[in-house]
Amino acid sequence: MDRKQFGKLIAKLRKESGYDSQRKFATVTGVSNASIAKIENGTQKARPDTLKAFSKHLTDITYADLMEMSGYLEGSIKQEKHDKYSKYEFISMIEELTIDLIKKMSKDDKFLPFVEAKLKELEEVGGNRDVVKNASSFIKFFENQNLNIQINLYSNIQQIYTLPEVKNEIDYYNTQDSSTEIVTDEEVNERIYKIVMHYNNTISENESNYEIVKPELIGNHHAFALSVLDNSMQGIGLFNGDVVICKKEDELRSYIYDTKICSIILPNGDEVIRKIQFINEEILLIPFHPDFNTEIFYKDDISITGEVVQIIRTLNQ
Structure with a gap:
């Protein structure tokens, strides 16, 4: 995480912890208002003693987390998928991608x-015209x-961006202004990600309830993430503790799922991952x-809920 990203993280944590101004935060931490401003702007690296003071007043993050994110702890575990580092890296990515789409x-x-009209319809906006009067206002909002609201907004904005009407508007204005950057479909696919929520409740309270995947894996289909609870598919490289992304078809047709790795709900309610093969009924x-x-x-006794299209593994040191 670079200094600018870290500064944005500190500003966000400060606000989420109830300090809506840098001055209030300076009062409780004993760090000068000027230093806090420079740290949040990314122009000054926070000293360890400053991070320790911050950690005492920021919720849901520890001194060790801040030390690692700011680059002081090089030897720490960095591969744990659901730790706070991943969470805040995800926040930073969501903000970057959303602002990029808005621009x-x-x-x-x-x-x-057309974009303005669609944005006004978003539940999170609630018809507030001031929010969508310009891009700067929406970014601030x-x-x-x-x-959670940022995730919902990003998902909705991404859907708006891919609408044919929006693409036509962007293409039209691009042709009217030679200085406007032309955005290719390939570039869009590289930047836009789908938000996929966990289907079951096997994750702990400290873990994230979402995954991010590239859109080409699931297309326009519904998808969900599922935690693997045994080693029954170990022979194909799927282990207990992995997470699978499953794509759900609109209707069950045997030629879609036959011989594929799928998630299935058994008659007793258990959900398993298996290769399936149809033999008559x-x-x-x-x-x-x-x-x-x-x-x-x-086939009427079980429910095939989706096809496995990606495996996500947590690496532990």
Whole structure:
């Protein structure tokens, strides 16, 4: 995390911890208002003693977290998927991508007409015209929201950006102004991510309930994330503790799921990951571990909830 990103993180944590101004935060931490401003602007690196003072008044983060994020602890665990570092890196990415999309859908700080109309319809905006009067106002509104609302806004803005009407407006204004950057579909795919929520409740309170995936993996289909709870698919590289991203078809057709790795709800309510094979009216559920047996069910007795399209693994040191 570079100094500018770290400064944005400190500003966000400060506000979420109830200090709406740098002056109030300076009063409780004993750090000068000028130093806090420079740290949040990314022009000054915070000293360890400053970080310690901050940590005593910031919620949901420790002194060690701040030391690691600011680059003082090089040897710390950095691969843990659901730690606070990943959470705040995700926040930074969401803000960057959303602001980038907002700028692409505006010209001279004014939203394109169709874009403005769609933004006013968003539940989070609540029809507030002041929020969408220009791009700068919307960015300020976005930055002041909590993470859950930011995720919802990003997901909705990403959907608006991909609408054919918006693409046509952007193309039109690009042709009218040679100085406007032309955005290719390839560049869009590299920057835009889908937000995928966890389907079950197997994650702990300290873990994130979302995953981020590239849109080409799921297209326009519904998708969900699922925690793997055993080693029944170990033979294909799927282990207990992994997370799978599953793509759900609109309707069950055997030729879609046949011979694929899928998530299935059994008659007893358990959800498992298996390779499936259709045989007339029956379905074979095939594991890849010698301690687990192939099972046969009538297709009406089980529910195939989706096809596994990605595996996400947490690395621990």
